Amino acid sequence: MTAVEAQPEVKEIGRDRRRKEDARLITGRTRWTDNISLNGMLHLAMVRSPFAHARITTVDTRAAEESPGVVGVFTGEDLADTQGACINAWAITTDQVTPAHTPLPIDRVAFAGETVAVVVARSAAEARDAAELVEVDYDELPAALDLKEAAEATPENGGALAHPDLGTNKSALWRFDSAEAGTGGNVDEAIAVARTDGIVLEREYRQQRLIPAFMEPRSVVVDPTGEQITVWSATQIPHILRFALAATTGVPESKIRVIAPDVGGGFGGKLQQTPEEMVAFAVARRLGKPVKYTETRSESLLSAHHGRDQWQKLTLAATKDGHVTGLKVELLADLGAYVALVGGGVPVLGAFMFNAIYKFPAYQFSCQTVLTNKTWTDAYRGAGRPEATYAVERLMDELAAELGKDPLEVRELNWIKHEEFPFTTVAGLEYDSGNYEAATARAKELFGYDDLRAEQRRRRDAGDTVQLGIGVSTFTEMCGLAPSRVLGQLNYGAGGWEAASVRMLPTGKVEVITGASAHGQGHETAFSQIVADRLGVPFEDVEILHGDTQVVPRGMDTYGSRSLVVGGEALVRAADKVLEKAKPIAAHLLEASVDDIEFSNGRFGVRGTDQGIALTEIATASFAAHNLPDGVEPGIDADATYDPVNFNFPHGTHLCAMEVDTETGETRMRKYTCVDDIGVIINPLIVSGQVHGGLVQGIAQALWEEAVYDEAGTLVSGSFADYLLPTAADTISFDIDHTTSPATSNTLGTKGVGEAGTIASTPAVVNAVVDAVRHLGVDDIRMPCTPERVWNAINRAGSGGGTVGAAAPHFDESTGMSGNVDRTTGGNEA
Amino acid sequence: MTRINLTVDGMKVSDDVEPRMLLVQYLREKLGKTGTVIGCDTSNCGACTVHLDGQSVKSCNVLAVQADGSAVTTIEGLAGKDGTLHPVQEAFRECHGLQCGFCTPGMIMQSVDLLNNNPHPSEQEIREGLEGNLCRCTGYHNIVRAVQYASGHLAAAATPTGAAEEVTPA
């Protein structure tokens, strides 16, 4: 116990702390799941279906079983009783049609790449060798491939059904209507009025299929040799995975421990309970030996869930002077072959966001989810919200073009003014805070908006071959998934709370346990900053533990930009509870009244005196427990669970300048500026990284990425040679800045940032490309805006056409001397 | 099995390997050098980049037997013996040039190679020099900053007058 010295207050929140986690990652001291090697560990290789839809007639495993090093070969039939099932946690309607999903199918495969059998061998090489020897006979079935055709197929019209026994490809129809919900007017009336005396825009946009393409391929190790079965997996959702393993295999949850060690990116792509995890679990239990399965990149692209894949039919009504009066959204969403963990919920997450920052008086949304014989789809960075933002931000540019006005002017006419917050939207959400004017003004200034517009006019007038376009996207999103009550209303299978614990160690160090599991977001650092500030302890003394169900008893894991706003709030509350517990002890030790105790900078002081005691000293004292007040339990550790009462709504203004070579259709990014309002920033360095990374993923949807299937249902863009991720040489440096209107729904005033860049950038880029050539008669270009599409749009009108479903081989079996291979020419994707 | 002798991160090693074993598998599975990782099967991603006799290569695209007689440096051998980080490692941390860290070993090894060949690259030269390395997290912005920062600091170390351009992480 020492006298309180005047300490300068060092605020951690807002500091650009270098990341704690980096020391290991930059030196190669990493624990990716594939790095784990256990004594006696066996290796798995999967046998996968080459067909999109087929009956499995026979599986001959004899040759594989004879192959050197092979311990066993298992089919769906062999594991029928133990393999469990892949679950859908969110039936979006009570009558949703949901096909059963067994990890290894017994008699029928429903997409190319589906696992059919598993080979277990002493080494990964031997497992792969033997997998080549498994002979599977298939009877091909008609495959439902095209989304629109699949939506129309019935047994009567003979259209292909993804699961013939279900009798339909339609899974669920989810609707929202502002008139019915009482949150706004009748959209059909608004459209009817606008048809006679106003503007009606009718557009159809395609959200192409994307692949999350995290850099670390998925990997799973299962060790059944202890009392508990330990599962290491490259997953975003250790807790949900443990629940699903237990719930579908009958193994008690208490006998399963799931660890997500270092995880190399996820972006929603590792938010899944995968067949491979289930198979590894079943095989390990069957053999009583640890097993490992690591997918190849090709397997990952083929079978890890895909994202987006929607057709969006949109009708916007406005008055002649540009005030929006109604928005009607009709979506078709491709689920792929199965309804994945969140599955049909992804487009529904977008349902509340099509109205965006604008004051639409009437709104209607409907989404039909459809089963096809393609890889299943689920969350990919942004999940539902990028689709919504794309549609509305493209439409606002179209409306501006129709009116002959600047796109920013039209937005301003319609957006919620800063003095109107809190604002209840036509979709029924309450936006707590925001200032679209401020973010836009800052973005215009940083971007040099007026100068670029002037240059654009000059180039147009001169008829330059390279034209300049400026794209705008003033986005908002809802993040911080999610209030459990809201999730309950939406029929989601779980809550949206998050748990945290703060343990005060006797040595004065602090251990923090969070249910939010990181995979690159820098939680160790940002969470340490929050706790350091709250408890007044040094940043270095805080250790963040996560990603292990044994260490972290409860958690809802990481997705939907929820870690900071939900997980962070839980932390704050746990820390506050620690202080509450410590306070009576402090009073006791200081021989003062509890009412006179105040806490600042890590010390409890007695008001009006210089007496004080550090929190860490109380931790030691309460550990020893020699001198505690009567009735006070030893220990000041605390747990908290936080269930958010509302979402939060980051927003921002993104401006993009694109150059388009009108002779070739090639595009080049010239400048990209964004000013995001993400509330209070814990660590600006980490935030900048999240924004940059998000921007490039969104830009990549606009320009490069597309998962393309051929007419037989084979994924053509099945390797990194054909699924085009951009490199450093394809991207530019960004100008980013922030405005701040603190969120009112959490203590720290933070808003989510993980998905903002991705959500906002796609429409900004496409708007810019279209703007560059609008004077040539173009009003849409389908994504990705390939040189060919852009060129077609300029020269033949239309939005540029589909993508040829064929890839040029560069690695060919006939490489070198002999052989004569025809180039595949596939069909066009509709 | 074929006998190979090589030096990996300064350590002499000698092993019998199957000719089909890739250098990256040799590093990971035989030597336990799991700092070097595998991100693809078409040699597009660069996550497996190491130095073979002083030049960057994709270790998934080299057979272990081809490396017989050579010296290999991996991310694990880049720091000094006393643990002093290589300036490029330092720069990646300083500029937040990594998030999940999966691409990082390859990015760092390729950045070192780039700076060996061109100590003062322009932004465009940095971007093109890293075109064989994919990163899904960072959007490359801060990776480029890191290489610029390292270039400045390497130059400052080499020329005490320190004419190098200062880059501050953004």
Added chain:
Amino acid sequence: MIPAQFDYVAPTTVEEALAALRQYGDDAKLLAGGQSLLPVLRMRLNAPEWIIDLGRIDSLRGVREDGDAIVIGAMTPHSVVGSDPLVAQHAALVTKAVAELADAQIRHRGTFGGALAHADPAGDLGGPVRALDAEFVIAGANGTRTVSADDFFVDLFETAISEDEILTEVRIPKHTGWGAHHEKMVRVAHQWPICAVAATARVEGGTIADIGIGLANMGNTPLRAGGVEEALRGQPATEDSVRAACARAAEGTSPPSDLNGSADYRNHVVQVMCRRAVMGALEGAGA
């Protein structure tokens, strides 16, 4: 990710390598830099029983001058070719094409001969060697033979090298003082070209004295834009004449349709790229 089993030999002379080829015949594959072959083996698109590694044959490596030609050893890595002063001086088109080929790591391992023997029509070197009238020296049981670039490329991934032969070197007639330009169109940087045009030209007194133009990914082999060359020889080195001539760039091509563009599109864009490549080459030639 793991190739099927094979046996491995690493001869140190061309003779030993030829002997190994004769012995293992059909079951063997030559390994140069491995940058195309190893992905093939890893994805198990091919599973030879024997791999004959040319990497230990020193005589196949290096660039030298031989009278009117420069000679590039088949096993010379791209990075060496790309920085070689002889190549830059006498075959600038190769220097420019190599600079854009794949990425730094692959250029360290991949070889000049390997890339040409691989004969991917989308490869970056086929166009330049055709434009430069290179000759291919191929060693076999009965000594060596020389094949012109026009005859070397037979079909998709198929060359004039037969199963018991080895490409040892490529001879490129000196194009000293010629301007050169390589115009490559990719969607992302780590990709093979959608289409590429390699042009090299000599200008005398404002007139195009001679010109060579090679095309990548416009057919099953690298092509030569003969029509454009013919139309330009002896013409004034001006944008107008180039523009008119390049309208013939798609003559006789049969480009693929794939994810990155349809045949129609390629046939259009090759004309624009051809014009740009030729203009670049003329500029380099002092026009």
